[in-house]
Amino acid sequence: MAANAPKNVAIIGSGVAGLASAIRLAARGHKVCVFEAAACAGGKVGEHRDGPYRFDLGPSLFTLPEALDELFRDAGADPAAYYGYRKLDTICRYFFADGKVLNAWADPEQMAREFEEVLGEPAENIHRYLAQARRLYDLTEPIFLRSSLHDWRTYWRAPWLKTLAGLPHLGAFQTMHRANEQMFNKPNSVQLFNRYATYNGSSPYKAPATLNVIGHLEHNMGAYFLQGGMRSLVTALHQLALERGVQFRFETPVEKILTRRQRFGRHLAVGVRAGGADHPADVVVSNMDVVPTYRQLLPELRHPSRILNQPRSTAALIFYWGMDRQYPALDVHNILFSADYPAEFRHLTETKTLCPDPTVYLYISSKAEPDDAPAGGENWFAMINVPHLAGQDWDTIVRDARTAILRKVERVLGEPVAPHIRSEFHLDPRDIQARTSSHLGALYGNSSDNRFAAFLRHPNFSRKLPGLYFCGGSVHPGGGIPLCLLSAHIVDEQVLRRQQSRAF
């Protein structure tokens, strides 16, 4: 077959990265089929409806919309024809344990003033932090987010030299907490910026200060609200994939990745087995978590055990409450901090138990999208970080967490909340594992609780099994929607390189 002839591509899973990979590869003319275990696309970006209430099940915060726009434009589509979003004026409202309430404004000047007025934090510290986060992003983005760390060609390009020169400024040798303690005068400011470690399921007391780059996405680039809620992202991706000729087989879990033995005992990925039939493919892309991809679909292959055995990220417990009244004190995104943040992370990463005073994240999409709740009501997504599955008694944890969350919200708002719950549903790490195959229910694959974590995520391709590629939150560059979209970009690049090197 000619090197540039269209290839048959089988994609395992239709999470954000699976959909993005499908679109990119189909846009290059390949024949793409997505096999999805669930009845619909989207993976963690799910939706729950109960009567007049609509809830985003997973992600709630949309950052780096440029990555999504880029995908649509690269596939020859106009993003505005598929989805819309707007920048939020208030990124998040923070409620501290000492009673202080701070709005994190999108406008940096306004935000710095707010820190000065509410917390007594000098405005110049906020500006310094934002400048440093921008610098971190500029240094790390081309290499750590947009390239394969496992392809030697990455290290022959000019951006690598820039990253190398900036190495002393990456913060790899101190923790996020230590860097923030040095940056800010007030403990509340440190706690607020420490929170960004949780965006990839890590602890600020262990993760490197390099992760302060996350603050750049939200504060320098902006937090956005997707019209119609997060689920509209999946609707848009699915529609574009169909228009580019991608085929979908829902309720068709892949049971095995097919391999063929070549010369010198090497193996090649040659398709998938799903729905009781073999489906030959030149390229197999797994969007399934990398741990079950190896353990369930490739039991005979030698596994990269060092990578697969890395500590997993934290998980989440979420209550979806349909409320029969509105709470003006709350915004779209709200954080109700715990009084003792170090203790909370000891529970999350060491004892792996429920913290009796967890930080609560409240997301209320109906404040931006009134149709998500009935008139006069609200749709609450109340989430706490919890440890990944480690043999705990989850029924007890769910019951205790519900009480702790309601107690905290009622204390902060100064009024009863529980009697106003009209609709209720919850997800815990057991459900997250069962619904999306996320190993141990972790939200973001491996944790980033050590300075080498970026290098200990699985590459976007398999060295052992040519023809097999990986995308999604459990592999490089990591979890969260923007990074999942970028993983698809890297997979596309790697497939193209293989094609150009006539390895097919």
Ligand SMILES: Cc1cc2nc3c(=O)[nH]c(=O)nc-3n(C[C@H](O)[C@H](O)[C@H](O)COP(=O)(O)OP(=O)(O)OC[C@H]3O[C@@H](n4cnc5c(N)ncnc54)[C@H](O)[C@@H]3O)c2cc1C
């Ligand atoms: C509660 C929660 C809150 C979050 N908040 C945010 C946020 O605010 N912002 C943000 O950016 N990110 C957030 N995230 C993370 C984000 O949702 C994920 O990083 C991202 O959606 C993962 O996408 P993925 O491409 O890795 O695929 P996944 O969503 O993990 O989907 C994998 C797909 O593969 C399918 N599959 C698995 N095994 C098989 C098989 N054998 N055969 C066929 N199909 C299979 C599954 O059914 C699933 O559809 C959150 C996640 C959760 C759970």
